[in-house]
Amino acid sequence: MSRIAKIYTDKDVTLDIIKGKKIAVLGYGSQGRAWALNLRDSGLNVTVGLERQGKSWDQATADGFKPEKTEDAVKKADVVIFLVPDMAQRLVYRERVQPYLREGMDLVFAHGFNIHYRLIEPPKNVDVYMVAPKGPGPIVRDFYTKGGGVPVLVAVHQNYSGKAMEKALAIAKGLGGTRAGAIETTFKEETETDLIGEQTILVGGVMELMKSAFETLVEMGYQPEVAYFETINELKMIVDLIYDKGFMGMLRAVSDTAKYGGFTVGKHVINEETRRRIREAAEKVRSGKFAEEWIEEYGRGSPTLQKGMEDMDKSMEEQTGRRLKEIIERGKPKA
Ligand SMILES: NC(=O)C1=CN([C@@H]2O[C@H](COP(=O)(O)OP(=O)(O)OC[C@H]3O[C@@H](n4cnc5c(N)ncnc54)[C@H](O)[C@@H]3O)[C@@H](O)[C@H]2O)C=CC1
Ligand SMILES: CC(=O)[C@](C)(O)C(=O)O
Ligand SMILES: [Mg+2]
Ligand SMILES: [Mg+2]
Structure with a gap:
């Protein structure tokens, strides 16, 4: 059943393909702050897009960014990275991203939830890919500033340009992920294993x-x-x-x-009973039942x-x- 994973490190990857592009990081929380800072420190062109003034806005400003309203950041961007909470992504996409999508833009995710469970269904003429850090946001930042990097998973959902994986790897490098390693996966595998992992163990x-x-x-x-x-x-x-x-x-x-x-x-x-329950939880993720339950819970506040x-x-x-x-x-x- 098992196959050998494809793993990329710094030497396999160049930032060039993403260097000239305008990157909009949407959200400035756990992952958003880490991504915006790491990508900027890697020499990339980053703007932060936020819904409103508030804690994230102040933090981004204190970190030297000039945050913009989400749609303003999206309008100018070549690459849009979704780092608002999973449950907020659908509405942000519908109202602030979709109306301004241009052919050849990139939609980037740190977790596959919204794409895998089809809450977001982008048009065919954009690239959709994922760079999923296997660690909490503050650690993604901390390791990077100390010369290391948190390992990442990379996956492509839609490859309009033919270069989606190259770009995913470039972002992985900018994040510090390829200092450790970037493992190639699919949206399905990342989404399901990430949910199973955080629920049953992490x-x-x-x-x-x-x-x-x-x-x-x-x-x-x-x-x-x-x-x-x-x-x-x-x-x-x-x-x-x-x-x-x-x-x-x-x-x-x-x-x-x-x-x-x-x-x-x-x-x-x-014991065996615990394993049986881990399996049960995993099956609930795989069947989409957990996603359904979480969306319903979110809908009730x-x-x-x-x-x-x-x-x-x-x-x-x-x-x-x-x-x-x-x-x-x-x-x-x-x-
Ligand atoms: N937290 C983590 O360490 C990890 C998160 N991820 C993924 O990264 C993505 C972002 O997750 P986190 O960093 O945990 O998010 P978070 O909860 O830290 O994000 C907060 C940011 O989103 C904004 N926000 C909150 N509610 C919003 C709404 N309704 N509409 C628009 N913006 C809103 C906040 O102002 C803030 O800037 C998710 O897809 C998550 O699954 C992936 C790996 C690890
Ligand atoms: C930090 C991380 O990777 C998690 C547990 O999957 C998450 O925050 O969603
Ligand atoms: Mg995770
Ligand atoms: Mg997770």
Whole structure:
């Protein structure tokens, strides 16, 4: 089933194809800020397009951009990059982009949701491609300024010019992505794997696992501070070891007691039932049912999302974390 992925690095890619073009970054949030700054620092011609004055507008101005109204940025642009929230992209496209589309323009996405689930259906005479960073926006910026880059996925949905992949790779390079590597994929594969990943592990899985362990320890009468360091704070160190040296590197760094307990108890806690549920979540993404549900939730003003944010803000783990912030900050390696 599996095939070897095509991976591009800096030496395979030139910025030339995108150098003279006017790039409009729509949105200045998590990814928008990182993209606008990295692309500008890579010598590309970037304007920021926003709906209205406000926090993003002020931030972009503070970073040395002259933000424009979305449609003004789009009218002048050769390349339009969608970095507003997934659920906002359809309306921004319909009202601020579609009316000003010209033959040969490029529509660029950081996640395939709107194209894959057909919320946006561009005309045939534009290029549609994706550069999807495999990391949060602030990290995309941080790695770039320190000479590195977050790996990216690249994909082409529509290749009117015949050069869409070259342009996707050029943007990937401007972002710093090809300093690590750009993996070729499809909109379908990126969209589905990204959603499955964030739900089952990166955001959903990790958060619930940490909360379950933390709350259990506290229920059993252990001090919240001790529980916090054990079940939340230390996870970063374990994950950093896996990130740097793989599972074997992590295992070599922990005690034999931890290895034995980990091998035996891990499989007991995360069991066949958990795998079955990961599969169930993945199938729900693949069938489009999750997308349908999320669009419906958004249509009702995202009450579940908002409640999740409020509950987490008030949670004991979050309050304990805030109480320990000073200690954690003091302990961080300097420089
Ligand atoms: N957050 C991340 O690290 C990652 C995000 N992506 C993708 O990047 C894209 C942007 O996501 P984020 O950076 O998380 O977005 P965000 O939520 O940080 O975007 C906020 C920006 O969009 C503007 N905005 C908010 N609501 C709007 C609306 N209704 N209409 C117009 N503009 C609006 C805000 O003013 C702000 O400038 C999405 O496609 C997302 O899936 C991909 C990889 C990682
Ligand atoms: C940061 C990232 O890659 C996510 C989790 O997929 C997202 O923010 O959508
Ligand atoms: Mg992702
Ligand atoms: Mg995502």
